[in-house]
Amino acid sequence: MQPIRVGLMGLGTVGTGVVRIVEGHRDDLEKQVGSPIVIEKILVKDKSKSRRMTVADSLLTEDPRDIVENPDIDVVVEVMGGVESTRELILSALERGKHVVTANKDLMAVYGPEILAKAAEKNCDVFYEASVAGGIPIIRTLIEGFSSDRLTKIMGIVNGTTNYILTKMSQEGASYADVLKEAQELGYAEADPTSDVEGLDAARKMAILATLGFRAEVSLGDVAVKGITSVTREDIVYAKRLGYEIKLLGIAERSGDAIGVSVQPTMVKVSHPLSSVNGVFNAVYVYGEAVGETMFYGPGAGELPTATSVVADLVAVVKNLKLGVNGRRMFTPYKEKKLKTADEIKSKNFLLLHVDDKAGVLARITQVFAEHNVSLESVIQQPNPSNPSAEIVIVTHEASQASLNNVLAHLTDLPVMRKIQSHYRVEG
Amino acid sequence: MQPIRVGLMGLGTVGTGVVRIVEGHRDDLEKQVGSPIVIEKILVKDKSKSRRMTVADSLLTEDPRDIVENPDIDVVVEVMGGVESTRELILSALERGKHVVTANKDLMAVYGPEILAKAAEKNCDVFYEASVAGGIPIIRTLIEGFSSDRLTKIMGIVNGTTNYILTKMSQEGASYADVLKEAQELGYAEADPTSDVEGLDAARKMAILATLGFRAEVSLGDVAVKGITSVTREDIVYAKRLGYEIKLLGIAERSGDAIGVSVQPTMVKVSHPLSSVNGVFNAVYVYGEAVGETMFYGPGAGELPTATSVVADLVAVVKNLKLGVNGRRMFTPYKEKKLKTADEIKSKNFLLLHVDDKAGVLARITQVFAEHNVSLESVIQQPNPSNPSAEIVIVTHEASQASLNNVLAHLTDLPVMRKIQSHYRVEG
Known part of the structure; x- marks a missing residue:
């Protein structure tokens, strides 16, 4: 029943939620993982700042080394944000065999592969459920x-x-x-x-x-x-x-x-x-x-919803710790990435056009779509009451991005076209 | 790269889906778990029956012992349904150290605790994602x-x-x-x-x-x-x-x-x-x-959606096998069950009443609610065109089930009450 010691980096909205859940749900967490989970240190920017939450002064530190290099800490929970300096701290924690839970999508979207590789090398867990869609697992x-x-x-x-x-x-x-x-x-x-x-x-x-x-x-x-x-x-x-x-x-x-x-x-x-x-x-x-x-x-956000995901990851780390399988249940991409070309990206599209209000305009415009093999699902033309032009609304059938770009370029060149007011991808 | 050998019990809708996914997604599954997953035997009721899916005759058996007592089989996937005899087969497989994936909610709702206890005793996994809400994890x-x-x-x-x-x-x-x-x-x-x-x-x-x-x-x-x-x-x-x-x-x-x-x-x-x-x-x-x-x-159902959950459980079993942690990541209830009494179960309620169409009826009826401390959110009274009575629709504020039951009993006794046509719990 050795307690699991957590170093919390950040005591903003999500960090406060993490403290509330780890303390408020103490019994439930301990029953699930078989050990008490204890927050050992909390990294803050300014110890003297007044906070919504009362935290023992001895828990707070302004020096990240008190967490990253602290031999008593098993798991680092990073909820302070930032990319470059945070990356260094996380890598340094992993280097010392500490597991990591992070809510930092900026970090994971850019340095995810590097961080996960380091974790694998060190048999450490890195979990990041809270980085996407807050409380949704x-x-x-x-x-x-x-x-x-x-x-x-x-x-x-x-x-x-x-x-x-x-x-x-x-x-x-x-x-x-x-x-x-x-x-x-x-x-x-x-x-x-x-x-x-x-x-x-x-x-x-x-x-x-x-x-x-x-x-x-x-x-x-x-x-x-x-x-x-x-x-x-x-x-x-x-x-x-x-x-x-x-x-x-x-x-x-x-x-x-x-x-x-x-x-x-x-x-x-x-x-x-x-x-x-x-x-x-x-x-x-x-x-x-x-x-x-x-x-x-x-x-998608908020103190307690996001903290729910962070602490669920912490529970997963501790369960792995108990079984001695950290770093061995993480996801690794195994497929080669191949990106779609503009010819391969396909969607239906909505276009709102402001055009001259005269005979033959609709025929001229729909011809542009036909020339680029973009077929139309619906067309609405009506006078625009606010200015002496007409509005045309077009929803296309599925078309490639390349074709749509061609259509947009040719529409712009039409003498009757006043403005391509807007265009959107269409789904559902 | 020793293959993982599966005994499939049942080749109905879900069983067919399991074969399709295990065969169709063979590469993806192997890349994730590090071993080929092979269906070794399939238990059916009648080998000679014609099927939508062509399966090698040598795979089929009508004798459950060919799966449950087969030393070559690592994991039993049970998608045949049934309760009493299925329970015996599952317990027998667990006794022999085989892991179990099941889609059988009838079995798990009744014998879940016994089956999970046997699994824990034998360090075996029992997973049952597909037993509730088909493809939703x-x-x-x-x-x-x-x-x-x-x-x-x-x-x-x-x-x-x-x-x-x-x-x-x-x-x-x-x-x-x-x-x-x-x-x-x-x-x-x-x-x-x-x-x-x-x-x-x-x-x-x-x-x-x-x-x-x-x-x-x-x-x-x-x-x-x-x-x-x-x-x-x-x-x-x-x-x-x-x-x-x-x-x-x-x-x-x-x-x-x-x-x-x-x-x-x-x-x-x-x-x-x-x-x-x-x-x-x-x-x-x-x-x-x-x-x-x-x-x-x-x-919530269907061949491939349900099989998705079954095979996801199979992947989890195989990952645990690789790490040697089967039977050690399963959920165990740790709280004592205490059921709510009829006084503690609370909800809003809808009632549709058919009553005599005469003066004072609504007052008499609403008085019954008041006497049992059930307050009303909305009341609609209107003549019923199809018979010579009036209809009264009532939505209550939150009330205990005990109070509602008292109200219903007293309403029935009212001379002006023709019929309590329907009543529903209200949510949202």
């Missing part, structure tokens, strides 16, 4: 639950901030700028929201999910990213009229050996289960050749 | 994903047959009898549908989920069960009017140490994610003190 599900299947599609609403913004825009008809401001006041968006609204946060998570789901090392640079900053109220109104909601979707898909991973605002059919995932909730939709359609839904 | 999620949390509520649509019937009744206004007949023709319901429509199948699954989620041994006899045979079109129309769908829900809930588990047709608010789970799909909604609201959605 999606990483376990992909590694273990679907070990028997061959997945073809993983679509995720994996960023709560942007889903909150798009939900508010859809439900209240508010503008992007107004909702962003409100989200910042409520603490749902950061003062600098770039990483969220430009889709980078979601891209990191999709690189992790694609690697696990397709068993090939997908890196952040493989993800095509577009954020939500140009989504307008008008787009959302048209989406609704056609039976869609606009969501920032991460989409990882596989056909044969070829993988495509992207993040972009997407029109999701209202009959698709992802369309009704609202506010700061996250959801990951997984399609497997054998299992078919599944979806996993829950809170 | 909910058992792993409860054991590992939420190991750190204390769950308070598990609500499941865990029977595809009844969900198909209720969905059709809701969407098409069809009667129970007509939809049941159609479901039988489509193969979604058995010739004898009792186990499904009376809620017994769902009750078995809820006993398993409650045991895992609350870490106390909940048995089938602890589950209060009511089926869907008395759900009428009229009930569904009223449900819709008030913003509900009627679903057969398994509900396991905990307050403090007290657990209540039940299966009954329930009015689910349309804003609740379970309300839109339609057709033969399953979903399990899990609420934890720390994680909050989560939901897991997918196919």
Whole structure:
């Protein structure tokens, strides 16, 4: 009944949650793993800072070596964020045989392979359930639950901030700028929201999910990213009229050996289960050749939900410790990565065009689609009341990205084309 | 690279799926576990029967001893169903040190504790992911994903047959009898549908989920069960009017140490994610003190979805074999079971009453609720066009089952009461 000693790096939102769960669920945790779990040291930036949570002063340190080089510590729980210096600390902890639990998607999306290789070398565990979709155990599900299947599609609403913004825009008809401001006041968006609204946060998570789901090392640079900053109220109104909601979707898909991973605002059919995932909730939709359609839904962030995943990983580390099998149950990609070309990435598409309001325009425009073999599912033309032009809304059948790019380039060249107001991928 | 040898008991729908996945995903499975997985023997009732799938005659046997007593077999995969004789075969296989993967909820709900105890004694694995909710990895999620949390509520649509019937009744206004007949023709319901429509199948699954989620041994006899045979079109129309769908829900809930588990047709608010789970799909909604609201959605049955879960368990057994830790990663309940009394089981309720259409009736009826401290959320009274009585629809605030039972008894005694047409639990 030797206690398991944890070094906690970070005492922000998630770190506070970890302390609350490890202390509050002490008995349950001990009954499951057979040992008490004790937080031995907590790394903070400033010991003198006032905190929501009272922590014994002797637990706090400002020196990472008190954790990384501390021989009494068995497991390092990293919830402080950061990439470069955090990478060094984690590698240093692994070098000393300490197991690692991290919630750091920025770190894992960039240095995951290096960190996991070091862990394997040292027979250490590195678990990172909390790095994607907060309280949803999606990483376990992909590694273990679907070990028997061959997945073809993983679509995720994996960023709560942007889903909150798009939900508010859809439900209240508010503008992007107004909702962003409100989200910042409520603490749902950061003062600098770039990483969220430009889709980078979601891209990191999709690189992790694609690697696990397709068993090939997908890196952040493989993800095509577009954020939500140009989504307008008008787009959302048209989406609704056609039976869609606009969501920032991460989409990882596989056909044969070829993988495509992207993040972009997407029109999701209202009959698709992802369309009704609202506010700061996250959801990951997984399609497997054998299992078919599944979806996993829950809170994407927050103190206790994220800490739930961190502490579940800690329980897994301790169970492995008891059995002496650390570092031997981790996932290793074994497939070679092959990325889809623009000819191989296929989707349905929505386009909203502002055109001159005169005879023959629709014929001229639809001809461009026909010339590039893009067939059309639906077309709506109507006068635009706010300016002396017409609006044309087109939803295409499935077409390659290459063909769509050609269509967009040729449409721009048409004399009757005033503006390609917006275009979206369509799913569901 | 010694192959892992599997004895498959049963070559029906799920068994066929298991053969397809083990053969079709051979490379992927071998890369994950480090050994080929080979199906060595298949137990069937009648070797001469014609099958959808061609299987080498030498693989088939009608004698269970060719699997259970076969020294070449490492893992027994049981997908033939049955309880008493299957229990004996499984115990006999465990006695000989064979690991077991089963999809048999009837067996696990009744003899789970005995089988798991024998497995622990023999250092064998027994996994049963496929026994609940087909392709959804909910058992792993409860054991590992939420190991750190204390769950308070598990609500499941865990029977595809009844969900198909209720969905059709809701969407098409069809009667129970007509939809049941159609479901039988489509193969979604058995010739004898009792186990499904009376809620017994769902009750078995809820006993398993409650045991895992609350870490106390909940048995089938602890589950209060009511089926869907008395759900009428009229009930569904009223449900819709008030913003509900009627679903057969398994509900396991905990307050403090007290657990209540039940299966009954329930009015689910349309804003609740379970309300839109339609057709033969399953979903399990899990609420934890720390994680909050989560939901897991997918196919509840079918050849390949169920086989996905069976083979994922097989992969877990083989990984444990490689590490020499079989029988040491299984879940063991460690809490004492304490069941809720009728005073402790609380819910909102819907009642549809047929009453005499005369002055003072509503006052008399609402007085009965007041006398038993059941407060009302909404009341609708209207003349019933089809007979010379009035209909009263009441939705209560949260009330104990004991109070509700008292109200129902006293309502029945009222001279103005013609019939308590229906009453449902309300969720969401």
